[in-house]
Amino acid sequence: MVTHPLIAMRGIVKRYPGVTALRDVSLSVESGEVMALVGENGAGKSTLLKILAGAARADEGVIEISGETVQVHSPRESQARGIAVIYQELNLANDLSVAENIYVGREPKTRLGTVDFRTMERGAAELLSSLGIDIAPTEIVGNLNIALRQMVEIAKALLIDARVVVMDEPTSSLTEEEVETLLKLVRQLRSNGVSVIYVSHRMREIFEIADRITVMRDGAVVGVRDAKTTTPNDLVHMMVGRELEDLYGVRTSPVDATATPTLEVRGLSSGKLLHDVSFSVRPGEILALAGLIGAGRSDAAMTIFGAAKRGGGEILIDGQPMALRTPREAMDAGIGFVPEDRKHQGLFLGLPVRENMSSASLSKISRLSLVSRRRDRDLARQYAKQLGIRESAIEVAAGTLSGGNQQKVVLARWLARVPKLLILDEPTRGVDVGAKAEIYQLVRKIASEGVAILVISSELTEVLGIADRILVMREGYGVGELAAAEASEKRVMAMATGVQEDVS
Amino acid sequence: MTINGETVKRITQTTLDGGPALPAAARTSLSEKVRHRLLKIITARESTLGAVVILLVLYLSWASPYFFTAGNLTVVGRQIALALLISVGMTFVILIGGIDLSVGSVVALVSVLSGEAMVNAGLPPVVAVILALAAGALVGLVNGSINAFAGIPSFVVTLGMLAVARGLSLGISGGSTISGFPPGFLYIGQGAFLGIPVPVWIAAVVAIVAHFVLTRTTFGRHIYFVGSNEEAAKLSGIRVRRVKISVFVVASTLAAVSGILETARLSVGQPAAGNGYELLAIGAAVIGGTSLFGGVGGILGTALGTSLLLLIQNALILLGISAYWQQAFSGVIIVGAVALNMWRRQRN
Ligand SMILES: Nc1ncnc2c1ncn2[C@@H]1O[C@H](COP(=O)(O)OP(=O)(O)OP(=O)(O)O)[C@@H](O)[C@H]1O
Ligand SMILES: [Mg+2]
Numbered sequence: 086m087v088t089h090p091l092i093a094m095r096g097i098v099k100r101y102p103g104v105t106a107l108r109d110v111s112l113s114v115e116s117g118e119v120m121a122l123v124g125e126n127g128a129g130k131s132t133l134l135k136i137l138a139g140a141a142r143a144d145e146g147v148i149e150i151s152g153e154t155v156q157v158h159s160p161r162e163s164q165a166r167g168i169a170v171i172y173q174e175l176n177l178a179n180d181l182s183v184a185e186n187i188y189v190g191r192e193p194k195t196r197l198g199t200v201d202f203r204t205m206e207r208g209a210a211e212l213l214s215s216l217g218i219d220i221a222p223t224e225i226v227g228n229l230n231i232a233l234r235q236m237v238e239i240a241k242a243l244l245i246d247a248r249v250v251v252m253d254e255p256t257s258s259l260t261e262e263e264v265e266t267l268l269k270l271v272r273q274l275r276s277n278g279v280s281v282i283y284v285s286h287r288m289r290e291i292f293e294i295a296d297r298i299t300v301m302r303d304g305a306v307v308g309v310r311d312a313k314t315t316t317p318n319d320l321v322h323m324m325v326g327r328e329l330e331d332l333y334g335v336r337t338s339p340v341d342a343t344a345t346p347t348l349e350v351r352g353l354s355s356g357k358l359l360h361d362v363s364f365s366v367r368p369g370e371i372l373a374l375a376g377l378i379g380a381g382r383s384d385a386a387m388t389i390f391g392a393a394k395r396g397g398g399e400i401l402i403d404g405q406p407m408a409l410r411t412p413r414e415a416m417d418a419g420i421g422f423v424p425e426d427r428k429h430q431g432l433f434l435g436l437p438v439r440e441n442m443s444s445a446s447l448s449k450i451s452r453l454s455l456v457s458r459r460r461d462r463d464l465a466r467q468y469a470k471q472l473g474i475r476e477s478a479i480e481v482a483a484g485t486l487s488g489g490n491q492q493k494v495v496l497a498r499w500l501a502r503v504p505k506l507l508i509l510d511e512p513t514r515g516v517d518v519g520a521k522a523e524i525y526q527l528v529r530k531i532a533s534e535g536v537a538i539l540v541i542s543s544e545l546t547e548v549l550g551i552a553d554r555i556l557v558m559r560e561g562y563g564v565g566e567l568a569a570a571e572a573s574e575k576r577v578m579a580m581a582t583g584v585q586e587d588v589s
Numbered sequence: 590m591t592i593n594g595e596t597v598k599r600i601t602q603t604t605l606d607g608g609p610a611l612p613a614a615a616r617t618s619l620s621e622k623v624r625h626r627l628l629k630i631i632t633a634r635e636s637t638l639g640a641v642v643i644l645l646v647l648y649l650s651w652a653s654p655y656f657f658t659a660g661n662l663t664v665v666g667r668q669i670a671l672a673l674l675i676s677v678g679m680t681f682v683i684l685i686g687g688i689d690l691s692v693g694s695v696v697a698l699v700s701v702l703s704g705e706a707m708v709n710a711g712l713p714p715v716v717a718v719i720l721a722l723a724a725g726a727l728v729g730l731v732n733g734s735i736n737a738f739a740g741i742p743s744f745v746v747t748l749g750m751l752a753v754a755r756g757l758s759l760g761i762s763g764g765s766t767i768s769g770f771p772p773g774f775l776y777i778g779q780g781a782f783l784g785i786p787v788p789v790w791i792a793a794v795v796a797i798v799a800h801f802v803l804t805r806t807t808f809g810r811h812i813y814f815v816g817s818n819e820e821a822a823k824l825s826g827i828r829v830r831r832v833k834i835s836v837f838v839v840a841s842t843l844a845a846v847s848g849i850l851e852t853a854r855l856s857v858g859q860p861a862a863g864n865g866y867e868l869l870a871i872g873a874a875v876i877g878g879t880s881l882f883g884g885v886g887g888i889l890g891t892a893l894g895t896s897l898l899l900l901i902q903n904a905l906i907l908l909g910i911s912a913y914w915q916q917a918f919s920g921v922i923i924v925g926a927v928a929l930n931m932w933r934r935q936r937n
Contacts, residue, residue, distance in 0.1 A: 392824060413826040422824060430824055433817035435884050444814055444825045447807045454807040498825070 089152030091116040091280050092137070092168075092249055097146035099132055101485070103477070106132040107143075108304045112282075114249065119271060119281045121291045121312070124301030124324055125517040126489025130284050131172075133301075134251050137282075138170040139163035169242035170251040175234055177241075179227035184209035186226050187241045212240050216270055231258040231426075232378050239270065250274055251282045254488070256290060257515040260377050260543040261578070268294050286517050287544070288317040300324055325519040332522050333550030334529040340370045340553060345404045347506050347537035348420075350389065353398035358384040361398070362563045364556050366506065366537040371528065373552035374541045376581045381561035382541045383425050386508045389539075390422040391415040402506070416445065421499030423492075425510040425541070431495040434484030438474070439465035441483045442497045449501070468497035473523055488515035496524065500531070507531065509540045513547065525551055545574045557581050638877065638893040645900050653907040663786055665903050667854060670792035672869055673895045674847035676877075677799045678840030679870035680891045684803070685816040685836050686883025687736065687743035692844040692870060694754035695728050696863025699848030701758040704767030704858020707774060714774040718849055725845020726838050728754060733837030737830040743837075751867070758860040767858035778853025788850045795843065800888040812836060816883025865916070872923030873898055898923065 090113040099107040107129045114120045122130050135141040137148065139157035147154050150166055157163040163170070177186050184206045185192075193201040193208070209222035218236045226234060235255060242250055252271075256264045264287075271281050271294055285291055291298060295312040300323045307323050346365035353362045359381045366372045374382040387393035389400060391409040400407050402418045409415045415422070424430035433441050442465045443450055450460040465479045472493040478486060483494055492512065499507060509528070513521045528551065532538050542548050548555060555567045557580040565580050649656040656662075675692050682689045699721045706717035732750055736743045780787045803809040811832045814822040823829050844866075852858050877894030879886025901922055905915050 390824070411826075411828075412824055413828065416826040424824055429818070430820050433814055433821055433884065435817050436813060440810065440813070444810070444822075444827075447810060451807050456805055456807060456810060458805075 089149065090114060091151060092282075093149040093152075094133070094137060095147050095149070097133060097136060097148075098144045099129075099136060099141065100144050103481070106304055107136075110146075110301070110304070110306050112299055112306070114280050114282060116248070116280050117275055117278045118296045119275055119283055119294050121295035121298040122282060122284045122301065123286070123291060123298060123320060125519055126515075127487035128301040128324075128517075129304040130301055131253055131487070134170065134253055134282065134284070137163065137168060137251065140170075164245050167246065167248035168251065169245055169247035169249070170253070171235075171238050171242050171255055172253050175231075175238050177226050177234055177237060179225075181226060182222065183213075183220055183224050183226055183229075183237050184222035186237055187212065187222075187244055189241070191244065208244075209240070212244065216240060216243070216273075217266065230378055232260070232263045235259065235267075239267075243274075247279060249280045249282065253284045254286070254515050255283070256285060256287060257488075258378075258511075258543075261545055262377065262582070264290060286515065286521070288320065288518070289546075291320075292317065302326065321518050324517070332518070333525050333547070336529070336553065337533055338369075340367055342367070344368050346401070347403060348389070348539065349399075349401040349404070350385075351399040351401070353385060353388060353400070354396040355384055355388045355393055356396055358561050359388060359396070360561045362558070362561075363398075364563065364566070366539055368505070368535045368537055369532050371532050371538040371540060371551055371553050373548045373555045374539065374558055375545070375548045375555050375577050376558035378543065379560075380558040380581065382558050383510055384561070385558070386422065386424075386510050386539065386541060389415070390420060390508060392422075416502065416504075419505035421445075421502055421504035421507045423495050423499055423507070423509045423512055425514075427491055427495055427514075432483045432491055435482055437480050438469070438483050438486065438494055439479050441494050442468055442501060445498050446501045464501055465497075468501055471500070472497055472527070473520070489517050489520040492516050493520065493524070496527070500527075504536060506537045506539065509538065511542060512540065513542070513544070521547075545577060548572075548577065549574065559583055635878065635889050635893060638890065638897065642893055642897050642900065645897065645904070649900065649904055649907065653904075655907055656903070661903070661907075663781075665899060666789045667786045668902075669896050669899045670786065670788040671847050671851050671854070672866070672873065672899055673792045673892060674795055674843045674850070675866055676870040676873040676891045676895045677796055677888060678843035679867075680874045680877075680879050680886060680888060681799070681803075681812065681836045682743065682840045683816075683871070683874050683879050683881060684812050684883055684886055685833060686819070686881075687833070687836070688747065688871065688881070689732065689743065689837065689840045690747040690867045691728065691732060691750035691754055692840060693863035693866035694751045694758070695725050695841050695844040696848035696851060696866060697758040697860050698728070698754045699725055699845045700852040700858045700862040701762045701767065701860050702858075703774075703849055703852050704770070705761060707771060708767050708769045708858070714771055717774075721849055722842060722845050725848070726842045728845075729838035729841030730834065732841065733834030736837065737833040755860070762858070762860045764860060766860075768856060770853070770856055770858075775853050775856055778850050778855070788854065791846070791850065795846070796888055796892055803887060808832075808835070813884055816885075818884070868920070868923065869895075869898060872919075872927065876923070876926045894926075897926075 092114040094110065094112045097107050097110045110129065110133055112133065124130055132141060136143045139159045139162050142158065148157060149155065155166060157166065178189065187209045188205050193204040195201045206222045213220055213222065218240065220229065220233055220236065226237060229237070235258065256267060259267060268290065271283065274281055283294060292312060298310045298312055298315065298320065299306055300308050300310065300320060302324060344367050346367050349365040351363050354360050362385055364372065374385065376382050384393060388395050389409065391411045391414050400409055407418050409418060428434065433444065439461060443461050446464065447456065450457050450464055466476065469476055469479055474490055474493055478490065483491060486494065492515070496512065513524055516524060528538055540551065549572055553569050555572050555577060556563055557565050557567070557577055559581055567576065679689060679692065702724050703717050703721045706712045706720055707714055728750060732746050735741055735746045777787050782790055803812065811827050814825065814827055815829050815832045819829055848863060851862060873894035874886065874891045875881060876897060877886065877890025879890060898919065902915060902919060905918055
């Protein structure tokens with residue numbers, strides 16, 4: 086008897102107006118295996134998975150499940166065949182409870198035909214605890230942080246007895262610790278015989294979890310590798326088609342330690358989230374805020390930018406105390422801010438890339454409030470070029486770009502203002518290795534031009550690779566500062582979690 | 590109708606329902622440029638609607654001997670003009686993701702106020718018109734401020750205002766109509782300039798200016814930003830509240846302009862004026878491709894949508910369908926056309 090792979094996608098072609106997202110792609114997944122799917126931003130990973138999920142339709146190609154050719158025309162059909170998908174962008178109803186979200190569309194009914202909340206909550210509680218997730222089923226999803234929402238999404242997928250769980254960048258908004266929990270979950274799935282298709286830009290995770298790795302580039306598969314016999318460098322080479330030596334770059338000139346700090350924060354507080362935080366960043370310096378999700382890093386950033394109400398403390402720009410009550414005032418003081426959640430806080434998804442890029446620089450490209458189309462276009466071209474966005478993408482809706490390119494668009498918006506302080510909240514979330522290197526080289530470059538950089542990242546390697554100094558935060562407090570030379574992953578983690586470890 | 594290349598471009602990009610995307614046309618030859626432009630026009634969302642409007646006009650010219658007479662065209666033109674003024678304002682509000690249900694009541698309020706001012710108080714028409722416009726703007730200011738500062742959804746705020754403004758006009762007028770307007774005032778509603786009714790001139794200028802504001806000014810950009818993503822707009826330094834309030838002022842003021850013209854056209858100030866205009870305006874904007882979620886749409890589509898709806902009304906009259914049934918028809922057509930539009934977009 087011939088054995089068939091659990092999932093086989095063959096010869097998949099998908100065209101969008103202007104781009105061929107997939108050209109003749111094949112993917113096969115055995116049962117009980119973790120197949121990693123890697124590739125640069127825009128390589129077509131999400132598109133391929135959307136086709137498997139029935140959320141997009143292929144122009145050509147077939148899908149086979151256990152050797153049988155199937156048609157999946159809708160997410161419902163795909164679920165019925167045991168395919169559960171966790172998308173890059175979470176799909177939860179924020180006003181409903183955790184249990185309601187998990188059971189959405191599959192609510193248990195009482196004899197009267199109404200929703201049986203008791204059974205639902207009990208089921209959800211069992212499912213969550215079997216996954217080791219500590220959330221009350223009655224909690225409203227909107228009150229959870231992104232990491233916990235992700236867990237809810239996974240629980241939701243598992244409710245349908247999935248044979249394959251597809252995870253599209255599940256860890257892009259998780260901290261290291263939470264990543265561990267997730268990977269444990271993935272291993273548990275595998276040992277239950279469930280297959281997992283796992284998309285990530287983080288090499289470390291991939292090698293920790295994957296059995297095999299499919300590498301994509303420009304809408305085609307460039308190779309399938311066994312995780313045991315390949316190396317991160319090989320993969321990167323296959324993905325980007327060149328060597329990447331130095332991901333984070335190196336500092337070329339020392340920071341002037343006597344310069345007046347561009348930003349100085351004294352005793353900053355905001356509601357229950359931020360207590361008495363103090364730090365400073367000098368011109369050309371890169372300060373990283375490290376800590377777990379919920380440690381108050383983003384709140385600090387939002388407060389400095391005038392987007393969250395300041396409860397107490399002082400903010401000094403170039404030594405001058407500033408009110409910074411609104412983003413506008415912060416911008417006028419020379420601050421730029423790339424927010425954490427690019428879909429909800431960053432981008433105008435339906436508007437062209439060009440308009441997204443110039444949205445914070447309208448005064449620059451207009452006179453008497455009349456927008457100059459030429460200057461608008463020139464600005465977009467200039468930053469597209471600088472950030473490696475292809476020129477033909479300038480006029481398309483920002484929402485159709487891949488994650489990494491979307492991030493570059495938000496970055497371009499702030500670079501166009503030439504700020505003296507740039508705050509970057511998770512600037513490389515969902516960004517591929519190549520683009521990540523580009524972004525960090527760019528950050529290095531603008532720092533070397535005298536811009537002070539405040540960067541928040543949940544990826545420790547990144548924090549250690551780029552920062553001159555690291556401020557570790559925990560539960561809204563600044564718990565310690567480390568110079569780059571004295572910092573190590575262990576030390577930062579110990580401070581971030583508050584667990585006393587031997588850090589010698 | 591000439592279609593401005595830039596608008597068409599914006600629309601194809603934002604809705605993604607254009608045909609094949611065009612390669613960067615930076616260094617292409619002239620003939621190719623012309624071809625690109627033509628292709629853009631053909632694939633733009635407005636072209637289907639434009640074609641429907643043209644077909645309807647052709648059909649009506651063929652089906653009814655009265656349609657293509659100067660008399661009928663003047664009547665239809667005036668109706669389209671009056672409705673267009675309101676639809677344009679509505680488009681602004683819908684573009685930020687809001688809705689304004691009070692426009693019909695503003696028409697009534699303005700109608701009554703201008704009657705009181707001109708007929709009962711004997712004020713000169715210019716002063717009366719300015720007062721009436723100010724009243725309209727004030728309504729918008731109230732709508733916008735409550736929406737922006739108290740965070741109450743515009744649907745609720747303007748539903749309240751619908752009742753308040755209608756109540757005010759009934760209260761002020763005691764429920765009766767006011768007539769006896771000076772002839773100079775009536776000219777703006779009934780007169781013609783170069784053979785074209787004055788309201789048509791006014792509506793055309795307003796529509797062109799509105800189109801220009803939306804596509805070429807920073808205020809226009811701000812409107813699309815707020816409608817597309819309010820949070821991102823705030824974090825881009827845009828004064829979101831100011832934009833919201835401005836947009837409601839625009840909508841109410843344009844409704845007031847329409848109300849003044851209608852009063853002049855009918856020679857009476859009446860508290861029953863403008864009933865149901867909000868439905869027509871919302872329908873016209875949405876049929877024209879403006880998304881109720883905000884951030885997508887424009888004046889060209891709204892102008893076509895308005896024309897379509899009023900031509901259909903005219904057709905019902907010409908084809909001898911009882912006036913009693915017309916409103917039901919209009920409702921069905923608006924919902925049907927919107928559904929069709931959404932289906933078309935989803936399929937793409
Ligand atoms: N709805 C759409 N309309 C037009 N083009 C699209 C659409 N969705 C995706 N694309 C294009 O298809 C290509 C593949 O995108 P896809 O999102 O699959 O990449 P990806 O590999 O998942 O990237 P990332 O790592 O950034 O998530 C990109 O060029 C993207 O711009
Ligand atoms: Mg993707």
